[in-house]
Amino acid sequence: xxxxxxxxxxxxxxxxxxxxxxxxxxxxxxxxxxxxxxxxxxxxxxxxxxxxxxxxxxxxxxxxxxxxxxxxxxxxxxxxxxxxxxxxxxxxxxxxxxxxxxxxxxxxxxxxxxxxxxxxxxxxxxxxxxxxxxxxxxxxxxxxxxxxxxxxxxxxxxxxxxxxxxxxxxxxxxxxxxxxxxxxxxxxxxxxxx
Amino acid sequence: xxxxxxxxxxxxxxxxxxxxxxxxxxxxxxxxxxxxxxxxxxxxxxxxxxxxxxxxxxxxxxxxxxxxxxxxxxxxxxxxxxxxxxxxxxxxxxxxxxxxxxxxxxxxxxxxxxxxxxxxxxxxxxxxxxxxxxxxxxxxxxxxxxxxxxxxxxxxxxxxxxxxxxxxxxxxxxxxxxxxxxxxxx
Numbered sequence: 001x002x003x004x005x006x007x008x009x010x011x012x013x014x015x016x017x018x019x020x021x022x023x024x025x026x027x028x029x030x031x032x033x034x035x036x037x038x039x040x041x042x043x044x045x046x047x048x049x050x051x052x053x054x055x056x057x058x059x060x061x062x063x064x065x066x067x068x069x070x071x072x073x074x075x076x077x078x079x080x081x082x083x084x085x086x087x088x089x090x091x092x093x094x095x096x097x098x099x100x101x102x103x104x105x106x107x108x109x110x111x112x113x114x115x116x117x118x119x120x121x122x123x124x125x126x127x128x129x130x131x132x133x134x135x136x137x138x139x140x141x142x143x144x145x146x147x148x149x150x151x152x153x154x155x156x157x158x159x160x161x162x163x164x165x166x167x168x169x170x171x172x173x174x175x176x177x178x179x180x181x182x183x184x185x186x187x188x189x190x191x192x193x194x
Numbered sequence: 195x196x197x198x199x200x201x202x203x204x205x206x207x208x209x210x211x212x213x214x215x216x217x218x219x220x221x222x223x224x225x226x227x228x229x230x231x232x233x234x235x236x237x238x239x240x241x242x243x244x245x246x247x248x249x250x251x252x253x254x255x256x257x258x259x260x261x262x263x264x265x266x267x268x269x270x271x272x273x274x275x276x277x278x279x280x281x282x283x284x285x286x287x288x289x290x291x292x293x294x295x296x297x298x299x300x301x302x303x304x305x306x307x308x309x310x311x312x313x314x315x316x317x318x319x320x321x322x323x324x325x326x327x328x329x330x331x332x333x334x335x336x337x338x339x340x341x342x343x344x345x346x347x348x349x350x351x352x353x354x355x356x357x358x359x360x361x362x363x364x365x366x367x368x369x370x371x372x373x374x375x376x377x378x379x380x
């Protein structure tokens with residue numbers, strides 16, 4: 001990693017800021033899909049209008065500015081700048097060097113293209129070499145098999161399993177906390193270089 | 195039907211008397227060991243006024259995802275600590291519990307465990323929650339033992355999540371489901 005290496009550019013996607021006008025319409029569509037919404041938050045799913053999404057953008061940027069503990073990115077295709085997902089770090093704990101990572105690809109047609117894996121790599125590099133965090137956490141419900149697979153492939157390991165902590169579709173599911181230490185990530189990078 | 199939902203063997207849970215609790219909490223916050231045993235946030239002492247503001251906000255907002263109580267001894271009505279449920283997700287029946295005994299002379303004598311038993315009974319028989327979660331730092335074995343006694347089961351550890359006193363410590367997660375609680379108390 002050199003200073004001149006671009007931090008936010010991947011092969012197919014890049015990490016970018018929010019585009020209020022264009023993104024709100026698209027993200028509003030995603031919120032109608034429970035498969036997108038449920039893994040993201042424990043709150044009951046409900047669709048949002050573009051106006052509500054725009055309000056959320058304002059809240060996100062306000063929180064980023066005021067707390068310095070949130071880093072929110074959009075995931076966009078390099079070729080045409082189209083919005084395909086979001087990735088963010090919440091609850092950045094500077095004293096202990098920890099943060100929570102969330103990632104989601106909106107349109108089912110954009111899933112299984114490796115966009116999330118690429119975005120995850122970019123965000124991990126950002127977290128470990130720019131924010132200089134010590135570790136990263138991610139929380140996932142056990143029904144989110146694709147999400148668990150994605151994070152495990154990226155080197156996260158299961159650390160906590162809160163049994164039956166979510167109730168959806170009439171059954172209780174475990175909530176799994178995954179984590180990766182900077183030292184583990186660095187080891188991975190070295191083996192990639194060799 | 196238990197007529198005395200808020201009373202245990204050693205302690206009872208009462209409402210937040212804002213004046214009194216702000217004074218006590220500010221005093222307790224000067225005890226860095228107490229603070230670091232029960233809070234993950236970076237330690238600093240809090241003024242009575244700052245503490246009061248937090249409590250006033252809590253009371254004013256009447257947040258339906260939080261229930262906080264003062265722990266008092268049954269013997270002489272002394273305020274010795276606090277216990278509360280927060281982050282309640284009503285759709286899942288999940289929540290976290292937090293507890294702190296600020297008065298050191300009451301450490302290690304069963305007061306915390308008793309308060310935990312009372313709030314678990316409240317969580318499972320009045321709020322009808324499905325499970326209660328907590329986390330605790332690995333350098334706090336007294337608390338871990340107390341939670342085990344109350345019926346909490348180990349659910350994992352977030353590795354090296356705290357950096358304190360010059361080294362890294364795990365955060366341990368524990369949980370109890372309503373079935374587990376019922377089978378302990380039937």
